[in-house]
Amino acid sequence: MNGLYEQLCRELRGRVLRDEPMSRHTTWRVGGPTDLFIEPADGEDLAVALRLLTTARCPWLTIGAGSNLLVRDGGIRGAVLHPTRLRRxxxxxxxxxxxxxxxxxxxxxxxxxxxxxxxxxxxxxxxxxxxxxxxxxxxxxxxxxxxxxxxxxxxxxxxxxxxxxxxxxxxxxxxxxxxxxxxxxxxxxxxxxxxxxxxxxxxxxxxxxxxxQRVGGPNAGSVFKNPPGVSAWRLIDEAGLRGAVEGGAQVAERHSNFIVNRHGACAGDILRLIDRIREEVRRQSGVALETEIRIVGEDR
Ligand SMILES: Cc1cc2nc3c(=O)[nH]c(=O)nc-3n(C[C@H](O)[C@H](O)[C@H](O)COP(=O)(O)OP(=O)(O)OC[C@H]3O[C@@H](n4cnc5c(N)ncnc54)[C@H](O)[C@@H]3O)c2cc1C
Incomplete structure (x- = not known):
């Protein structure tokens, strides 16, 4: 990874970081470090980055504002591309x-x-x-x-x-x-x-x-998709999970399809709460909830 990092720094005009905490780039404010974090200066720079990553067989993930993203606590092996400067x-x-x-x-x-x-x-x-x-x-x-x-x-x-x-x-x-x-x-x-x-x-x-949506802490909007004909928040509510807590993560009191980072939660807390919600909703209503948020990265 060292050689690739140095090559990226040499050939790109944009920003290249090593071991960048993804908690800085997700609205939930959780997530471990990514090996490489690349913010290309423009489309041309992005094409150079893709060529170098491909040659080095380094996997990558593209992110935007991280507002629908749960990055596990072990972070991301490979690169994260952040095309934030493509603003035409x-x-x-x-x-x-x-x-x-x-x-x-x-x-x-x-x-x-x-x-x-x-x-x-x-x-x-x-x-x-x-x-x-x-x-x-x-x-x-x-x-x-x-x-x-x-x-x-x-x-x-x-x-x-x-x-x-x-x-x-x-x-x-x-x-x-x-x-x-x-x-x-x-x-x-x-x-x-x-x-x-x-x-x-x-x-x-x-x-x-x-x-x-004034839910009292960092969040990623609706966690689950609405199953056909019913709202996910209603199923979660009926399962008695409004306000449920795992570590620093809590089902929002105001909107039960939101999970809030209340007290320094880690991704593991949020994942445990997601599993608990799925299990309880399936047990009580027979519905298998599917996440709307994207879950990426490795466990610690
Ligand atoms: C308070 C709040 C309210 C919200 N309300 C809504 C709502 O009403 N409706 C709704 O649909 N969503 C809502 N969301 C969720 C989220 O904002 C949307 O899904 C948004 O479109 C995600 O954009 P992003 O740039 O943050 O993507 P990210 O979360 O960064 O990424 C989401 C997915 O897109 C991929 N991706 C991102 N950018 C690129 C790219 N340039 N090229 C390739 N892949 C890419 C990522 O790899 C990931 O798989 C809400 C979120 C919050 C926090």
Missing amino acids: LEIGNGGGVRVGAGLPLMTLIRATVARGLAGLEGLAGIPGTVGGGVVMNAGAGGQQLADVVESAILLGPQGPEVWSRERLDFAYRASAVSAGQVVGEATLRLRPEDPRRLAEAFSGRMAARAAA
Whole structure:
């Protein structure tokens, strides 16, 4: 890993770190160190990083804001790519948008709402990036990215590749983009709408979120997907688990599909709570809950 680290430092213009704690890059504020943490300066830099990692047979994982990510306490063997500087934003008059994966979703939403373009205002308040949003098909308020994404540019050691929305194969909080692939950019199609109405919808969503999601500590939003026809939070509630505690992790009192890092939790605490919820909900209601959050890395 030493030789690769030195080569990356020599050839990249961006930031390269060793043994970087992932707790600094996840909204849960937990996660052990990654061997290498790479923040490319731009798309070209990212392509160089991918080439060097591929040649060295070093596995990698791409992350955005870490707002849907649980990194285990042993951390990540290999590299984490953080394309946070890919922030291009071009908004065309006809509603076409080209946007870099590292741009915060909220920056994109504010900009498109201000231009009177509809299609994203329901997602106001989601703390992720455009890249993470595409991969997860982020959604809220009756909208999801799948409704507006036309294509995405995936970057690889062989160069960029355009993936159509058909190939992206969006589903509920999922897409065909797998671990190790890198979304560099997305092209969206939004529709013109009265800017005043859009601004009201945006503020309404932000207010509703502030009320429902003030949960009292670092979290990663909804932990479980909603099974068909029922809300995960209701099943967790009915299983008597609202407020349940494992170490420093707690099922939020305010929203039982959220787990909060209350008192210096580690990933192990959160994982134990997730297992307990799944077991108890399955025992009491027969439903197998599936996680919405992505779990990566190694146990300590
Ligand atoms: C308070 C709170 C509220 C939330 N509310 C919602 C909500 O209403 N609706 C909703 O859908 N989600 C919600 N989320 C979850 C989360 O914000 C979304 O899933 C978001 O889209 C994740 O984006 P991210 O950049 O943080 O991705 P990360 O968490 O960093 O990564 C998520 C996945 O995407 C992959 N990934 C990230 N970027 C790239 C890239 N450029 N290329 C390839 N792969 C990549 C990662 O490997 C990982 O598998 C909430 C989270 C929080 C903390």
